[in-house]
Each structure stands twice: as structure tokens, then as C-alpha cells.
Amino acid sequence: MPTFPNHWAGISGSIEEEDASPLDAALRELREETNVGELFEEYFLREKEHASGAVSGDGNGRCVGDNVNGMIRSHIKAGLHVDVISKGSRGAFGGRTIRVYPFALTLPDAEMRHHVSQNLWSEIVMRGTEHDEMKFLTLDEFFDLNPCVPDLKLAFHHATSGAYLDLPDEVRKWEKDRINGAASLARMAISLAAKYSDENCSLGGYIIATNDINHKKCSMALSIAMLRPSMVPIVNIMKEFEKRMQLETKKQDIEKDLLNSLSSDGLKCVELGVDAVMTRYNEWESMKQRQTENTYTSKDFVVGTFSRSSTLKFIIEQLTKKLEEIRKNSTDPLSEQFTKKLLEIKKYSTDPSKTASKIQIICSQSTPGDEGKLMAADIPDASWLSDDDFAHELRNGHINIVIVGADCILHEGRGVVNKVGTAGLASMCKKSDVPIICCADMWKLWDDIHPPPLEDIFELIPMDLFDRVLVPTD
Numbered sequence: 001m002p003t004f005p006n007h008w009a010g011i012s013g014s015i016e017e018e019d020a021s022p023l024d025a026a027l028r029e030l031r032e033e034t035n036v037g038e039l040f041e042e043y044f045l046r047e048k049e050h051a052s053g054a055v056s057g058d059g060n061g062r063c064v065g066d067n068v069n070g071m072i073r074s075h076i077k078a079g080l081h082v083d084v085i086s087k088g089s090r091g092a093f094g095g096r097t098i099r100v101y102p103f104a105l106t107l108p109d110a111e112m113r114h115h116v117s118q119n120l121w122s123e124i125v126m127r128g129t130e131h132d133e134m135k136f137l138t139l140d141e142f143f144d145l146n147p148c149v150p151d152l153k154l155a156f157h158h159a160t161s162g163a164y165l166d167l168p169d170e171v172r173k174w175e176k177d178r179i180n181g182a183a184s185l186a187r188m189a190i191s192l193a194a195k196y197s198d199e200n201c202s203l204g205g206y207i208i209a210t211n212d213i214n215h216k217k218c219s220m221a222l223s224i225a226m227l228r229p230s231m232v233p234i235v236n237i238m239k240e241f242e243k244r245m246q247l248e249t250k251k252q253d254i255e256k257d258l259l260n261s262l263s264s265d266g267l268k269c270v271e272l273g274v275d276a277v278m279t280r281y282n283e284w285e286s287m288k289q290r291q292t293e294n295t296y297t298s299k300d301f302v303v304g305t306f307s308r309s310s311t312l313k314f315i316i317e318q319l320t321k322k323l324e325e326i327r328k329n330s331t332d333p334l335s336e337q338f339t340k341k342l343l344e345i346k347k348y349s350t351d352p353s354k355t356a357s358k359i360q361i362i363c364s365q366s367t368p369g370d371e372g373k374l375m376a377a378d379i380p381d382a383s384w385l386s387d388d389d390f391a392h393e394l395r396n397g398h399i400n401i402v403i404v405g406a407d408c409i410l411h412e413g414r415g416v417v418n419k420v421g422t423a424g425l426a427s428m429c430k431k432s433d434v435p436i437i438c439c440a441d442m443w444k445l446w447d448d449i450h451p452p453p454l455e456d457i458f459e460l461i462p463m464d465l466f467d468r469v470l471v472p473t474d
Contacts, residue, residue, distance in 0.1 A: 009131075009149040010156075012100075022101035022450055023078065027069060030105070035125050040071050077104045078453035079158035080229035084151045100151065101450070102159035139164060154218065161453075162226045165218070168196055175227045178369055178457060181309040182231040182407045186443065187262055189234050193221040193241050194255040219245065229453040230417060232408035233443035237262070265441040266311055268472035273315035273403060273439040274322065276470060277303060280401045280435060281323070285357060301357050302399045304390065306364035307419045308371040309405035311439055313378050316361055316403075320381075323359045362399065364390035366421065369457070387421075395432050402429050406440040407458060409471055411449050416440075416461045416469060426465035435467040442472055 011026075011033050019025040031037045079102040126134040137145065143153065157165060162175075174188055197220050225238035237258055244254045281301050303319065305312055361382035366372035376384035385393065393399050402425065408417035416422075416438055429436040446452060451460050463469060 004149045007147050007149045026103045075106050080226045082155050102155040104159035158226050182233045183310045186233040190258050194251045196220045197251045230455045230458045269441040270314045272470040274318045300360040302360045304362050304399040304402045306366045306372040308375045402436040408446050413463045420459045423461045438466045438469045440471050
């Protein structure tokens with residue numbers, strides 16, 4: 001390639017103005033530099049013929065381009081970005097940090113074997129003038145390949161989410177956890193990085209550009225970061241762990257400090273969440289106390305949530321505790337502002353027994369993983385409903401507020417990443433006029449304009465679907 005002559009590289013290029021995302025840029029480069037699109041198109045047509053005996057296309061027997069792109073997208077996987085620092089390139093990239101967004105395309109060779117060719121990869125041809133030669137390699141051959149553009153092998157491991165790294169069983173078990181939330185998994189990651197920090201992972205000849213030129217290993221912290229890229233606090237805290245290791249800080253001190261930082265930031269987030277829910281509670285209580293005896297309802301204040309989050313668990317526990325203090329006429333209220341709101345509530349009360357209603361916690365089941373059901377088991381006196389029953393309660397005004405967590409807060413308000421189902425829940429709240437708030441700590445702030453790679457269990461939610469997104473400012 002022009003910037004690194006006589007070096008092996010993957011299919012690559014710059015993100016152009018026409019590209020809506022790094023994935024769109026990757027698909028464009030794939031079309032420009034290879035004939036993979038045509039091979040997928042041929043497969044699509046043959047699959048149509050095989051399934052229905054008819055071909056859907058443009059009238060000339062060719063498949064519509066969007067269908068081909070959709071098919072390729074279903075076989076492509078994004079990895080955590082790689083920041084490449086190199087002084088050895090020519091031209092505009094020399095001496096700059098280049099952010100690489102890696103993707104791995106899996107060719108459905110087994111499926112296509114009877115439709116296109118015996119081996120799909122043998123039909124791929126190179127296009128354009130940027131490259132002089134193309135060849136197909138086994139993994140062992142690839143790991144021994146030299147010379148390569150900087151961080152090519154690291155980009156491969158990122159694109160494949162560390163699937164080919166030799167990691168301890170304990171780390172692999174942690175990687176498969178789909179029950180615990182990001183904060184809990186980040187705490188586990190810190191302990192794992194400290195425990196296995198002396199066991200670097202071979203990258204098959206990969207050389208870390210910012211370290212000693214002979215270093216051909218990836219640290220445990222950076223290896224862990226690439227395993228769960230959608231959970232941004234894990235990525236951020238592992239990068240911080242590695243940064244401090246490079247400064248030769250003792251790993252025990254790093255572990256202690258980062259665990260304390262997670263706890264401290266988490267508590268700030270909890271305080272914001274409690275204040276937001278209490279504001280809603282006081283408004284609801286005040287309105288209820290204004291009602292006449294004929295319209296008065298004794299229903300509890302209901303907080304709804306779903307999924308499993310240690311942050312939400314602490315928020316709910318603090319809410320329950322504070323409301324119990326109110327009911328017992330505690331002299332230790334949350335704050336002066338809280339005391340003022342409580343006095344306003346009492347001003348409208350003609351019956352002390354009707355002041356400070358109980359709080360009820362309802363968790364949506366969150367199928368298929370049942371994380372909401374597990375969340376209800378974590379919280380004393382909480383209950384859970386099936387997702388359909390939870391939606392029914394929400395639509396009928398039986399839930400007063402919904403709180404959710406987040407795995408990532410995107411740069412400049414571009415959205416929130418959280419468990420699949422959050423967007424539907426937020427839309428339902430909007431239609432039902434039920435406020436929904438999102439709570440996140442500062443470790444969940446993402447430093448890129450593009451979303452992180454999304455695992456199957458996560459989705460991107462527009463920021464305006466939430467009434468408030470709460471993140472501590474310092």
C-alpha cells in the first residue's frame with residue numbers, strides 16, 4: 001500500500017465523507033478492492049432460487065444492492081478500535097496517530113459450497129492499483145507474516161474479539177458472563193488484570209508500537225478490553241490499568257485505586273439517581289395529597305426497571321431506605337431541599353397516614369436472559385413481571401417512573417448503548433407519559449464519535465428517548 005510500501009496489509013482505507021460509519025467505509029473498500037460483493041450476490045440469487053424457485057432482483061436477474069450489503073453485514077463483525085502510532089509511514093500519516101476500526105468478514109463457505117464454488121475464497125480476486133499481490137493464509141502463516149503494516153495482527157485480534165488469544169480459563173469464564181452489569185464486570189476485570197498481569201498473550205509476531213521494538217506480546221489488561229468492547233467501562237478501565245502499568249506502578253496499588261474509583265464514581269451516580277426519583281416521588285405525592293377523599297388512591301409509588309445493574313440496585317436500596325425514614329418521621333432527611341419538599345407534602349396532607357407512600361419496585365423479566373428476574377431477587381421486597389405484563393402495567397399508568405442503566409454514553413449526545421429492549425421500553429414510556437431516566441458513571445463515557453462495537457445483546461438508543469441522562473460531572 002502507498003503509505004507502507006512492500007508491507008502486507010488487510011483490505012483498508014480512509015473513512016470518506018460519503019461514509020455514514022466505519023462499517024460503511026469497510027463495505028465500500030471491500031467493493032473497491034475485491035469482488036466479494038459479486039460473490040455474495042451470486043450466493044443470494046442461488047439461495048433465492050433454492051428456497052422459492054424464483055429470483056428477486058432488478059428485472060435482469062441481478063440482486064438488489066441493498067440485499068447484498070445486508071447479507072455482507074450479517075457476516076461481518078466489528079472489533080474495538082486500535083490507535084496506531086507510527087513514525088515509519090510516508091505522506092500524510094507519518095508521525096500521526098491513526099485510529100483503525102477493524103472488521104472481520106466470515107465467508108459462509110460451508111453454506112455456499114453447493115451453490116457457488118467448492119471454496120469461496122479461491123474465487124476472490126484483487127482490484128485496484130493500491131496492492132501488488134494478494135494471498136490467503138492459515139492463522140499460523142498469518143502470525144508469522146512479515147513485514148506487516150503497524151498493528152495488523154493486533155487489529156485482527158480486536159476484530160475477532162480475542163477469540164484466538166491464549167487466555168486463562170478464568171478470563172474466558174468472565175468473558176461469557178451475560179448476567180452481571182458493566183460495573184460488576186469491570187470490578188472483576190480489574191482483579192483479573194492484576195492477577196494475570198505477568199501473563200502476556202502472544203499475538204503471533206505483533207509488535208507494540210509504543211513499547212520496546214522486540215516486545216511481541218499483548219498485556220492481559222488490553223486483552224481483556226477487546227473481549228467485551230460494548231461494555232465501555234471495562235474498556236476504559238483496562239486502558240487505564242495498562243497506562244499505569246507502563247509507568248511501573250505496582251499492580252496492587254493500581255487494583256486498589258481503580259476499584260476505589262469505580263466505587264466513588266458509582267456513589268455519585270447513585271446520588272443523582274436517588275435525587276431524580278425523589279423529585280418525581282415528591283411531585284406525585286404532592287398531587288395525590290391535593291386530591292379529594294373521593295378521588296384519593298392509596299396505591300404505592302412504583303419504580304420500574306429491567307436488566308441487572310449494581311448501580312440501579314444501589315439506587316433502589318437508597319430510595320427504599322430514604323422513604324422508610326420519611327414514613328418513620330426520621331430527623332435525618334436526605335438534604336435541605338429534600339426537607340423542604342417533604343414539608344410541602346405534609347402541608348397538603350389532612351391525614352398523616354396518607355403521607356409518604358411506600359415505594360414498590362417492579363422489574364421486567366428481560367427475556368431471554370431473565371436479568372430482570374435476577375435483579376428482583378437481588379433487591380429485598382422487589383417483584384418481577386413478564387415483559388408483556390410489565391408493558392401492560394406501564395401503558396395503564398401503574399408505573400410512576402422507569403430507571404435504567406447504560407453500558408456506554410456516546411460522545412456529544414449521540415446516544416446511549418444498553419441492553420437490547422431499552423429502546424422499545426423508552427419509546428413505550430414516551431407514549432405512556434411515564435418519565436424514564438438513564439443513570440451512568442463517568443467510566444461509561446466513550447471518547448469516539450462512532451459507537452463501540454455492539455455485541456448481539458446491546459443496542460444504540462437515541463438520547464432524546466430519555467427524559468434525563470444522568471452522569472456525574474466530576
